[in-house]
Amino acid sequence: MATLTPSPLVIAVSGHRALHADDFARLRAQLASALEALAQAAPLDCLSPLAAGADQLFAEQVLALQARLGAGRVRLLAPLPMPEAAYIASQEQPGATSFRDSYLPLRGRAQAVFEVPADGGPLDGAAPYVRLGDYLAARAGLLVAVWDGDTSAGRQPGGTFDVVMRYLAAPGRTVLHLPARRADSAASPAQALPAMLTLDDQGRLRRDEAPGSLARWLCAACG
Template structure:
């Protein structure tokens, strides 16, 4: 069994979504061939949800980590709610962290759970350094590497963030 967690940008440009989806499908194929694939995701809009969909499409099992008790109500926008709810329903396990509020501390705690559970981390990441705010994609990559978790960076040619 291989457990792969994801971190990545939420603000993928519209024309980058299919590029990232294809790259994730290609990356996950090798793990499906190895047998049991488990994906761990916070299922935020963008990279997290694309990864979760790719895991399910590949026949893998999904574990969802929700950063706080108020996350669905206060952070999931209407344009993402249907997909978010679908992924929660499709998940084998849903772990809602005890944080009351979705804030930097909650995101950092969720990222720690991702790293703790992962054999590998997939980072849908443009390679830019941390912003200093904490809890972001670059921060999670650095934490995973420090913990000895191998990181696969996915950033296909032509991928961009909304700007």
């Protein structure tokens, strides 16, 4: 009798482009631990647009896990909000190549790189990033948010807070939140523990930091 291959669990990332230097080591460890646990339950298709900061940190840990388990178990897929040349230009500071230099090696190791269809929508402003957020929300079984968790700031279309809320708008959705300060933050981290985020009946974020919360989510999601 043929052995059935489990369907991939689709994991997407959204987060700050400029992360606080003091948070990198913790975030790497938390991402590595979470991805390892997820990969034990099912093959992973990991969606990262490969923007600077959180996206690339996530992609690096995906590729490290892929190197151990193989591309048959863990894949890196890179959906882009616009044509690649325009995306690189939009991320780069004038006269600099730092984004290109960090993006291209990751792009070269991804199993797929593709543009999210515009479907006749606007090609400028926040619209491509809103489409990207909708694409991630529609396809991901779990969203990883590498984010400071600030809900008091304005909800910028296509920003991480916006992507989190779009994702959680669908019933039964959960976000894995890895607290991360912005690079320019002078404050000590208010939170450092991973948490599972859901929405309560009033549409407010509910945070579960209890040990084993990701494992419990996995049991429910993967049977």
